[in-house]
Amino acid sequence: xxxxxxxxxxxxxxxxxxxxxxxxxxxxxxxxxxxxxxxxxxxxxxxxxxxxxxxxxxxxxxxxxxxxxxxxxxxxxxxxxxxxxxxxxxxxxxxxxxxxxxxxxxxxxxxxxxxxxxxxxxxxxxxxxxxxxxxxxxxxxxxxxxxxxxxxxxxxxxxxxxxxxxxxxxxxxxxxxxxxxxxxxxxxxxxxxxxxxxxxxxxxxxxxxxxxxxxxxxxxxxxxxxxxxxxxxxxxxxxxxxxxxxxxxxxxxxxxxxxxxxxxxxxxxxxxxxxxxxxxxxxxxxxxxxxxxxxxxxxxxxxxxxxxxxxxxxxxxxxxxxxxxxxxxxxxxxxxxxxxxxxxxxxxxxxxxxxxxxxxxxxxxxxxxxxxxxxxxxxxxxxxxxxxxxxxxxxxxxxxxxxxxxxxxxxxxxxxxxxxxxxxxxxxxxxxxxxxxxxxxxxxxxxxxxxx
Numbered sequence: 352x353x354x355x356x357x358x359x360x361x362x363x364x365x366x367x368x369x370x371x372x373x374x375x376x377x378x379x380x381x382x383x384x385x386x387x388x389x390x391x392x393x394x395x396x397x398x399x400x401x402x403x404x405x406x407x408x409x410x411x412x413x414x415x416x417x418x419x420x421x422x423x424x425x426x427x428x429x430x431x432x433x434x435x436x437x438x439x440x441x442x443x444x445x446x447x448x449x450x451x452x453x454x455x456x457x458x459x460x461x462x463x464x465x466x467x468x469x470x471x472x473x474x475x476x477x478x479x480x481x482x483x484x485x486x487x488x489x490x491x492x493x494x495x496x497x498x499x500x501x502x503x504x505x506x507x508x509x510x511x512x513x514x515x516x517x518x519x520x521x522x523x524x525x526x527x528x529x530x531x532x533x534x535x536x537x538x539x540x541x542x543x544x545x546x547x548x549x550x551x552x553x554x555x556x557x558x559x560x561x562x563x564x565x566x567x568x569x570x571x572x573x574x575x576x577x578x579x580x581x582x583x584x585x586x587x588x589x590x591x592x593x594x595x596x597x598x599x600x601x602x603x604x605x606x607x608x609x610x611x612x613x614x615x616x617x618x619x620x621x622x623x624x625x626x627x628x629x630x631x632x633x634x635x636x637x638x639x640x641x642x643x644x645x646x647x648x649x650x651x652x653x654x655x656x657x658x659x660x661x662x663x664x665x666x667x668x669x670x671x672x673x674x675x676x677x678x679x680x681x682x683x684x685x686x687x688x689x690x691x692x693x694x695x696x697x698x699x700x701x702x703x704x705x706x707x708x709x710x711x712x713x714x715x716x717x718x719x720x721x722x723x724x725x726x727x728x729x730x731x732x733x734x735x736x737x738x739x740x741x742x743x744x745x746x747x748x749x750x751x752x753x754x755x756x757x758x759x760x761x762x763x764x765x766x767x768x769x770x771x772x773x774x775x776x777x778x779x780x781x782x783x784x785x786x787x788x789x790x791x792x793x794x795x796x797x798x799x800x801x802x803x
Contacts, residue, residue, distance in 0.1 A: 362670065366647055372516030373507065374643025378636065390534045390548070397621065398545050401481035403628030404472040404617055405465075405545075407610045408486060409493060412457040414606025415599065416497050419449045420504040422595035425733050426587070426799060427508040428650045429657025433800050439573055441584040443505050445591050447575060450497030461490025472610075473617045473624065481545050488549035492556040499556065502563035505573045508650055514572075518562045526555035590799060597738035604745035608754055612775040615757050616768070622699075623768045626706035629697055634714055634721075637685050641678050641722040644671070645730035652734035657800050665796045668731040672723075672790055679722035686715040709769040713776055720779030727786055735795035744785060748778040 423446040430438040460468060465486035469479040506515035532538055533547025543550065567574040613631070617624040648671040655664035690711040694704055728741050757774040760766035 359670075362651075362667065365651060366644070369507075369512050369647030369650055370640075370643045372512045373646045374639050375516045375520055377639040377642040377646075390530055397477050398481055400617075400621060400624040400628055401469075401473075401478040402485055402545050402548055403631065404478060404613065404624065405469060405482035405485045405489070407472055407613050408457065408461060408468050409489070409496075411603075411606045411610055412453065412493055412496070414602040415453050416450055416500055418595055418598035418602040419446055419453070419497075420500050421598050421729075421733060422446075422591055422738075423501070424504050424508050424646075424649070425594050425653060425736060425738075426590060427505060428653030428734065429798070429800050431508050431510075432654035432657030435800070436573070438584075438587060438800075439505070439509065440576060440579070441582070441587050442591065443501065443573060443575055444580050444582065445588065446501040446504065447498065447580065449595075450501050454494050454497035458490050458494045461486040461493060465490070472614045475621060478617075478621070478624070485545045485549045488546055489552050492549075492553040495556040495560045499560040499563050502560075502567055506567075507646065508653075509573055511572060512647075512650075514566055518559060518566060521562065522555045522559035525558055526551050529554055594736055594738055594799075597742050598733075601738070601741035601745055604742060604750060608745065608749040608778075611754055612757065615754075615761050615775070616772060619761055619768050619771065622703040623706055625699055626703045626710055626768075627772070629693065629699075629707055630710040630714055633686065633689065633693055633711065634718075637682050637718065638721060638725070641675065641682065641725045644674065644678060645726040647730075648726060649730035649734040652731055656735055656796065656798050659798055661796050661798065664734070665793060668734070668790075668795065671731050672727050672787075675723045675726035676719070678726065679719035682718040682722055683715045686711060686718055690715075706768050706772075710772050713769065713773050717776040717779055720781070720783055723783055724779055724786055727790060731790070732795045735797040736799045737795035737797070740789055744782050745778070748782040748785075752781065753778040 423442045427439055427442050430442070465483035466479060468486060469482040472482075473479060503515045503519060506512065506518075529551035530548055532540055533543045533550050535547075536542030540547075564574075566572065613627065616627045648667070652664045652667045652671070655661075655667060690708065693711065694708050697704075697707070699707065728744070732738070732740055753774055753776075756777065757771050760771045760774055
């Protein structure tokens with residue numbers, strides 16, 4: 352089998368068929384942050400930095416939502432491989448209940464206490480004021496995000512990944528266009544700067560949810576049965592919790608940890624915060640490919656495992672693990688290639704430019720670990736319900752190593768900004784050997800389905 356691992360056109364056709372729309376969806380979502388950074392960066396460095404910090408609130412929300420939708424995606428992929436639509440509907444309803452509750456909490460926090468949220472990321476009054484104004488408006492969009500993500504997840508695992516991608520992409524195009532209108536004051540609208548970016552996000556999220564509901568009314572699509580929204584399927588609920596709770600722990604570890612990285616660098620001054628915000632946008636854009644392959648690969652492996660084809664699922668996982676290294680080195684080359692263009696394009700102080708150049712070089716090495724871990728942990732391990740490993744690895748590598756070093760470097764030893772930034776990139780690269788060791792245990796080769 353291994354000798355033929357690179358000679359299976361059906362595998363790669365299916366992988367490309369799934370990866371292209373999912374990567375496009377990831378790219379378009381990252382394009383919103385890129386659009387905000389570019390447009391606000393053309394107006395004022397403070398506006399760009401403040402919005403970058405404010406969106407970390409949604410980043411944390413998305414980590415929690417991702418644990419819910421990922422658990423639904425893991426079980427959904429296996430039950431779709433088994434062609435059990437009753438279970439698929441129950442999974443959909445569980446996701447909607449949990450995601451709706453999470454969205455309500457974040458909406459309330461952003462609308463009622465935005466200044467306190469911003470204080471977690473920066474102590475500069477100008478950035479706090481701009482970010483709080485952004486959150487007061489953008490917070491309303493957080494009510495809608497959780498519901499639309501449930502629809503989009505079920506589309507991906509039920510052979511409608513292209514529709515999911517087109518909906519997200521269409522919403523992003525609208526978001527970017529409205530960004531230009533509201534930020535710069537085009538078509539007779541007043542120039543709103545950061546508040547304009549928030550209003551554009553709200554409009555786009557409303558349109559995205561409306562499209563999800565409309566498209567899902569077509570034949571062949573899964574949609575909620577609202578009269579059964581509160582129906583409890585206890586066996587499936589136990590399986591959902593087994594997948595979701597480790598994902599939630601890992602998502603919170605990763606989401607709060609990543610937000611901590613932003614806060615640590617943000618407290619090192621406006622120039623550091625601005626450079627980090629641009630580097631983060633570039634990172635998210637380039638990570639779209641590994642995100643797409645990880646999600647697509649997870650669906651493929653999950654389909655095979657759920658159908659009882661354990662050996663084929665194992666072989667698919669091996670191929671994806673090997674491919675993740677190729678994607679990692681490719682991403683490294685792309686980061687190095689675009690660095691001069693990015694540094695020259697953005698309007699920044701000379702100090703911020705020097706920080707940005709160094710951050711991009713450090714990030715190029717980081718991309719290898721990010722690609723390998725995204726595809727292997729999130730895709731392959733997750734497909735078989737092996738979700739505890741991610742939480743353990745984050746607890747050790749991120750919270751036990753990278754964050755303490757970054758905190759000590761920034762606030763105790765007063766290391767240079769780039770040294771602290773390098774500490775925030777240690778976790779992904781450092782856990783590659785551990786990931787490869789765990790992969791070879793094949794604990795992820797499991798059929799999670801049962802009669803429902």
